[in-house]
Amino acid sequence: MRKKKIGTTVIAISLLLALLAGCTGSSEPAEPASTPKAGEDTAAEAKKEISVSILDRGEVAAEEGSYENNRWTRWINDNAPAKVNWIPVPRTQVQQKLNTLIASGSAPDLIWEYDRSYISQLAAQGAIQPVDGYIEKYSTTYKAYLEKHPELKPFLTINGKMYALASARGQETVANHGIMIRQDWLDKLGLKAPTTVEELLDVARKFKEGDPDGNGSADTVPITFNYNGVQILRAFFFNNENQWYLEDGRLSFGRILDRYTDSLALQKQLFDEGLIDKEYITDTNFQRSLQLWTTGKSGIYLGSWTMGAEFVDLKKNVPDAKVVPLEPVASSYGRNGLYQEVPANMYIAFNASMKEDKAKAAIQFLDWMLEAGWEPLRIGEPDVHYKLVGEVPQKTDADLFRKEVFYAREYAILNEWDPKPEWFSLMAAQDPISQEQAKLKADGLVTAMKNNYRRDIAYNPDLPEVSQLIATFAPIAQQIEAKIVTGGGALSPQEGMADMRKEWKRLGGENVEMLVQEWYESNKQNLK
Structure with a gap:
């Protein structure tokens, strides 16, 4: 995680998220940050629309809305350079569902999975397209990021061309399975x-x-x-x-x-x-x-x-x-x-049917996500879901975080989240159960990484x-x-x-x- 980034963006994130109508703990989902009047020419209306798959893990509380429409999807659309329509796919049937959408011509513009073999399969089928040219032509943030993370290139390259974007995993997401x-x-x-x-x-x-x-x-x-x-x-x-x-x-x-x-x-x-x-x-x-x-x-x-x-x-x-x-x-x-996972995180591919104008909007959206968008999706709203202890975000209420923020983590399809075990007790709420859970989490990460897989x-x-x-x-x-x-x-x-x-x-x-x-x-x- 870019720890300094959190400190310098707290005020900005507070102002942006404060625009969300709908109070914390309300029985209704939070409203969009702004509601343009009919016919009003706004910057939001001028944004290019793109669609992106999202894994449905059944974690969105009824009060929060749905995977398609909740406080975080609205926050993204209020602040990102593109308007994003999220297409849920069941976590336990993700490939089957995506295959069905692709076959029917209704797959989202951006398709992502954790499985590189699946992305390679889509490339062989012609269901997705190379992204090299789009990155070179339209990206600034991700292009620079790839130069800092050359270890990602082999995972993203198929038959000599890049067919996906991905960010590097932090230790927390390299570790996966565990025994309790x-x-x-x-x-x-x-x-x-x-x-x-x-x-x-x-x-x-x-x-x-x-x-x-x-x-x-x-x-x-x-x-x-x-x-x-x-x-x-x-x-x-x-x-x-x-x-x-x-x-x-x-x-x-x-x-x-x-x-x-x-x-x-x-x-x-x-x-x-x-x-x-x-x-x-x-x-x-x-x-x-x-x-x-x-x-x-x-x-x-x-x-x-x-x-x-x-x-x-x-x-x-x-x-x-x-x-x-x-x-x-x-x-x-x-x-x-x-x-344990390989270094590349989510493999984000571009639907073969997506035209260049949408591809440009997608690259701009992904640049924004990697630069500024991912942090609130992982840690929530300052002074509501967390406060800073030094440069570590500490949860203020574990139950509130679990309800209002935890489900949002995978909207951050590019991110630099990399907390260390010693952070966990500081990041957690200070009630006894949260602190016990934080210690278990820290010990669990150390244990998960102790032996090479x-x-x-x-x-x-x-x-x-x-x-x-x-x-x-x-x-x-x-x-x-x-x-x-x-x-x-x-x-x-x-x-x-x-x-x-x-x-x-x-x-x-x-x-x-x-x-x-x-x-x-x-x-x-x-x-x-």
């Missing part, structure tokens, strides 16, 4: 934090049988998780089903490696012993899993390194709960880190044949995996893996592996 454990449960049962897969299994069994919640019933579900959970189990075995790994100088797909078989065996063991929720496969939105954690019925949560609502709601339900981050446990392959190449092969194969193979593999895990003795992990490899081969996997190896040999200088 109930320290009070460990203490009650006289257990130490597990350091190996075997110890994790032993602790989970004790959590199941030892009545750690003290209600006299063996009704706990030791391990719960959100959408990160299964990948965390994979990471123990140095595997991610969607990554490619260098094995003896050749690239191999994670989902068909022997290490993946081992991860399935662990997943099956957890299921068979009742150490994870028996309904987790049908709990597609993970609400049941979340409820088990927040009501104090689970002792280990596989999710992100930072806990937001999951922690606050747990403390409301179980005030004496003590949560600490858990370092990833070691398997027979050693200790891997949990998933295995990533043999910087990004996956951006070949259409690869994307097509994986898209076809994934649902077949998922069905086999579900049978392995939940089918009792019907299909062993080894038998299931043999079936998956047959399907991979049937779908042309061997030919794709040959293309991938050729791609690697041609691009290895950019993949370190």
Whole structure:
């Protein structure tokens, strides 16, 4: 974060945000900063309109409005050089939704995703266009930013041309997955934090049988998780089903490696012993899993390194709960880190149908976002959502921030947010729960970055044949995996893996592996 920037823009942001009608805590969404009279010729009316995708995580409170229309979308349109229409796409179905919009010709002008492979796929399909020329012709801020961050260029370049813009991740967003454990449960049962897969299994069994919640019933579900959970189990075995790994100088797909078989065996063991929720496969939105954690019925949560609502709601339900981050446990392959992101953050692509006048407006909007727009979207309004302590923004009211600001973070599609662990206690509100949460967050970030996550190449092969194969193979593999895990003795992990490899081969996997190896040999200088 540009700390000096915050200090010098506090007054300006205060004046701008003060224009928002609609009081904090009002039952109605805040009104736009200005409401022109009919027919009035205003600068806002002269702005070029662009549309931008935004991830719908279900976080906008009813009082705030919607992802399309809330205090922050109006603030953006009052202050940005373009008028932005935000197009929500469900977080858990983002690519499917964008594909549908693209196929119908109704996709937004700016399409963004965290997945570079998806952006590469859109480039191969002709759904997006190169942005090099627009940056050179119309950008000032982002052009200078790229010169300071040359590490971004390989991630943004496809077949020699830049197809996306992105800002560099701060440490807080390089870290992603994390494990949390109930320290009070460990203490009650006289257990130490597990350091190996075997110890994790032993602790989970004790959590199941030892009545750690003290209600006299063996009704706990030791391990719960959100959408990160299964990948965390994979990471123990140095595997991610969607990554490619260098094995003896050749690239191999994670989902068909022997290490993946081992991860399935662990997943099956957890299921068979009742150490994870028996309904987790049908709990597609993970609400049941979340409820088990927040009501104090689970002792280990596989999710992100930072806990937001999951922690606050747990403390409301179980005030004496003590949560600490858990370092990833070691398997027979050693200790891997949990998933960490590459340097490039959101990949922002331009719809192929967007004309130059809109592209110019989009570049001007992105320059503004990187220069001035992102900070309020991350920290809120001064003297309402935060105050400065030195040069660190401290939340004044955690609940208010959570309601009015937290959902706005991804509107800042280019940003320089990079808080350090030691900031967290200063940034947080000063009430006991917020301070406890801030310490957990600081410890969680340090723990998440303690071990390097295995990533043999910087990004996956951006070949259409690869994307097509994986898209076809994934649902077949998922069905086999579900049978392995939940089918009792019907299909062993080894038998299931043999079936998956047959399907991979049937779908042309061997030919794709040959293309991938050729791609690697041609691009290895950019993949370190």
